Amino acid sequence: MTPVNLKSLAKELNMSIATVSRALRDSHEVSEATKQRVRALAAARHYEPNAYASSLRRNISKTIGVVIPKVANHFFALAINGIEEAARQAGYHVLIYLTHDDYEREVSIVQHLKGGRVDGLLMSVASSTQDFAHLRGLKEANIPIVFFDRVCAEINTAKVTTNDYESGYQATEHLIRAGCRHIAHLLISNNLSIGQFRQQGYLDALMAHGHAPDPGLILHGVMDNEQNVALIRELLLRRPDIDGIFASVERLAISTYHVCKELGRRIPEDIKVIGFSNLEAAALLDPPLSTITQPAYDIGREAAKILLRAVEKKKAVLPGQSVVLESALFARRSTAG
Amino acid sequence: MTPVNLKSLAKELNMSIATVSRALRDSHEVSEATKQRVRALAAARHYEPNAYASSLRRNISKTIGVVIPKVANHFFALAINGIEEAARQAGYHVLIYLTHDDYEREVSIVQHLKGGRVDGLLMSVASSTQDFAHLRGLKEANIPIVFFDRVCAEINTAKVTTNDYESGYQATEHLIRAGCRHIAHLLISNNLSIGQFRQQGYLDALMAHGHAPDPGLILHGVMDNEQNVALIRELLLRRPDIDGIFASVERLAISTYHVCKELGRRIPEDIKVIGFSNLEAAALLDPPLSTITQPAYDIGREAAKILLRAVEKKKAVLPGQSVVLESALFARRSTAG
DNA sequence: TTTATTTACGTAAACGTTTGCAGCAAATCG
DNA sequence: CGATTTGCTGCAAACGTTTACGTAAATAAA
Numbered sequence: 001m002t003p004v005n006l007k008s009l010a011k012e013l014n015m016s017i018a019t020v021s022r023a024l025r026d027s028h029e030v031s032e033a034t035k036q037r038v039r040a041l042a043a044a045r046h047y048e049p050n051a052y053a054s055s056l057r058r059n060i061s062k063t064i065g066v067v068i069p070k071v072a073n074h075f076f077a078l079a080i081n082g083i084e085e086a087a088r089q090a091g092y093h094v095l096i097y098l099t100h101d102d103y104e105r106e107v108s109i110v111q112h113l114k115g116g117r118v119d120g121l122l123m124s125v126a127s128s129t130q131d132f133a134h135l136r137g138l139k140e141a142n143i144p145i146v147f148f149d150r151v152c153a154e155i156n157t158a159k160v161t162t163n164d165y166e167s168g169y170q171a172t173e174h175l176i177r178a179g180c181r182h183i184a185h186l187l188i189s190n191n192l193s194i195g196q197f198r199q200q201g202y203l204d205a206l207m208a209h210g211h212a213p214d215p216g217l218i219l220h221g222v223m224d225n226e227q228n229v230a231l232i233r234e235l236l237l238r239r240p241d242i243d244g245i246f247a248s249v250e251r252l253a254i255s256t257y258h259v260c261k262e263l264g265r266r267i268p269e270d271i272k273v274i275g276f277s278n279l280e281a282a283a284l285l286d287p288p289l290s291t292i293t294q295p296a297y298d299i300g301r302e303a304a305k306i307l308l309r310a311v312e313k314k315k316a317v318l319p320g321q322s323v324v325l326e327s328a329l330f331a332r333r334s335t336a337g
Numbered sequence: 338m339t340p341v342n343l344k345s346l347a348k349e350l351n352m353s354i355a356t357v358s359r360a361l362r363d364s365h366e367v368s369e370a371t372k373q374r375v376r377a378l379a380a381a382r383h384y385e386p387n388a389y390a391s392s393l394r395r396n397i398s399k400t401i402g403v404v405i406p407k408v409a410n411h412f413f414a415l416a417i418n419g420i421e422e423a424a425r426q427a428g429y430h431v432l433i434y435l436t437h438d439d440y441e442r443e444v445s446i447v448q449h450l451k452g453g454r455v456d457g458l459l460m461s462v463a464s465s466t467q468d469f470a471h472l473r474g475l476k477e478a479n480i481p482i483v484f485f486d487r488v489c490a491e492i493n494t495a496k497v498t499t500n501d502y503e504s505g506y507q508a509t510e511h512l513i514r515a516g517c518r519h520i521a522h523l524l525i526s527n528n529l530s531i532g533q534f535r536q537q538g539y540l541d542a543l544m545a546h547g548h549a550p551d552p553g554l555i556l557h558g559v560m561d562n563e564q565n566v567a568l569i570r571e572l573l574l575r576r577p578d579i580d581g582i583f584a585s586v587e588r589l590a591i592s593t594y595h596v597c598k599e600l601g602r603r604i605p606e607d608i609k610v611i612g613f614s615n616l617e618a619a620a621l622l623d624p625p626l627s628t629i630t631q632p633a634y635d636i637g638r639e640a641a642k643i644l645l646r647a648v649e650k651k652k653a654v655l656p657g658q659s660v661v662l663e664s665a666l667f668a669r670r671s672t673a674g
Numbered sequence: 675t676t677t678a679t680t681t682a683c684g685t686a687a688a689c690g691t692t693t694g695c696a697g698c699a700a701a702t703c704g
Numbered sequence: 705c706g707a708t709t710t711g712c713t714g715c716a717a718a719c720g721t722t723t724a725c726g727t728a729a730a731t732a733a734a
Contacts, residue, residue, distance in 0.1 A: 018692080021691065072411065072418050285622055
């Protein structure tokens with residue numbers, strides 16, 4: 001079975017490779033008659049251009065990379081959905097890389113991508129990442145990058161986020177209005193700007209309503225869910241006065257449910273719970289969970305669109321293109337007064 | 338800023354491109370001293386080989402494609418997780434494509450991939466796919482393919498599935514033992530072999546326990562969840578005798594919960610429900626949902642491993658390499674007697 | 675010494691595509 | 705009618721890497 005490429009098509013058509021190539025790219029310097037012949041044979045032979053030869057020659061891969069902590073998470077799954085949609089429409093391919101929130105892995109992935117495998121990068125940084133040297137290098141490699149959700153403030157590029165400060169404020173206020181007096185905040189590693197914003201919203205809402213912030217009510221989660229359950233259990237036992245919980249990430253809200261069930265704390269009678277979550281089944285939980293839900297699909301799509309515009313123009317992405325989308329608060333029974 | 342490639346390194350080191358290339362690939366025909374010099378400079382200049390040039394020359398892309406219906410679904414998200422892990426360990430990259438269960442899109446994606454962008458393909462076919470010509474073409478393009486979960490029986494290659502027949506049987510039997518007399522089966526498009534197996538398990542379990550199969554109790558879901566809710570509502574109203582529901586896909590179980598809540602049917606008192614699901618929060622639903630849970634991560638990882646072995650040997654994948662993994666049944670309150 | 679063999683490197687040809695340049699007709703213009 | 709333009713096509717050089725082949729020197733075998 002002989003390979004079907006420009007050369008084989010050219011030979012069969014008795015013309016040069018150049019003409020075949022131009023005909024297929026619909027160049028204006030090829031006669032309509034020739035184009036017809038070329039296209040007919042290409043279709044008959046099921047010709048598919050070699051993506052790598054083209055990429056090498058044009059120095060364009062028509063591919064974007066997506067680097068995220070995990071995929072088994074509704075937020076990221078939905079974001080990928082949006083990213084894939086935008087990429088597909090623009091004729092781009094999507095490479096997926098998972099960091100599992102591991103800094104070393106993130107560095108290794110980014111390093112590899114400097115080889116020109118992707119034209120641009122979408123990224124949600126790992127929670128353990130503190131040093132951003134590996135990301136700076138991308139600028140030099142001329143690979144534009146757009147951060148989404150878990151952004152990196154130190155890098156000068158576009159970012160797509162949600163109104164995290166306001167959401168943190170609203171969630172906390174929602175609990176206060178529901179009658180909570182001692183509200184705990186569960187979050188993960190606080191070196192993420194996103195966590196800081198939510199935390200600040202939480203603190204400001206407390207202050208605004210005359211509640212004194214209490215460091216003992218702030219719990220930092222870890223990667224492992226088992227450990228989180230233990231941490232939350234310990235917190236609830238140590239501070240029996242806690243009557244409200246604001247979870248900055250879905251996993252911690254779920255773990256809270258498990259602990260409450262285990263300790264016999266009733267939701268919402270004893271403790272009210274609200275959490276960031278994209279869980280479709282939130283309304284079917286026992287009790288239905290009040291959530292702040294981020295527009296994950298839109299975040300992914302918007303980030304991809306911004307990136308693709310930059311890629312097409314071969315320009316770096318500008319911070320000015322940053323976008324802030326709004327999350328929605330769904331009050332359900334877990335915070336019923 | 339000059340590009341850093343083999344040529345620039347060679348010039349700076351006063352040696353030929355070939356030697357630099359060989360040194361970096363740790364060839365035995367380069368002296369240790371030279372290797373040291375080359376490696377040192379490569380590191381200093383942050384050299385990253387151009388993936389496309391290498392791919393073009395070696396006719397190997399070190400990339401696999403994953404074609405799935407959707408990603409916002411715990412099963413597929415977990416599968417991707419397993420796939421990415423296996424790929425990363427083997428030094429492969431992962432391209433993601435979503436069909437959204439659309440046949441046209443699936444064909445278009447597969448067609449594109451014949452251009453050599455990927456060394457192999459992992460696939461879960463779209464529920465609307467009936468014709469498999471586009472997949473046969475892959476054989477000719479010498480691209481091995483491994484199906485997982487939603488396999489295509491007509492194509493002669495390796496498949497990674499779960500024991501769907503047994504699971505369907507067990508789920509049905511579980512409902513029967515819990516006292517159900519009129520058990521409905523909710524599934525999607527039945528041209529998928531996977532749906533047929535589960536359905537057969539359901540039917541055989543009914544027969545084995547002296548229940549007569551009733552076509553009026555089998556409901557075929559569609560893409561849209563709103564429509565599914567309507568269909569299920571109609572079914573429950575039309576057949577008030579239904580006291581058990583076996584949902585072949587997670588979405589249909591969730592929709593069932595919504596309908597029951599709406600119609601005031603109590604689970605499990607009035608209707609017992611069991612469904613295929615990888616939802617982590619299944620135990621936290623109201624009531625906790627009994628599930629058949631597939632080892633999604635392992636399915637993805639196993640499929641990727643089989644594919645990568647074939648890719649490395651540049652051989653087609655053999656049907657004999659097929660693997661069947663076992664799902665687990667978790668009995669929870671939704672089927673309590 | 676001569677003749678193999680090994681070691682270490684360079685030369686150059688691929689891989690398939692794109693594209694600047696040139697050529698060469700036919701058409702248009704002065 | 706000669707000069708210039710226009711429309712179409714081919715030639716050949718890239719893109720960066722890998723690798724078969726050649727070669728010169730150094731070592732080993734004779």
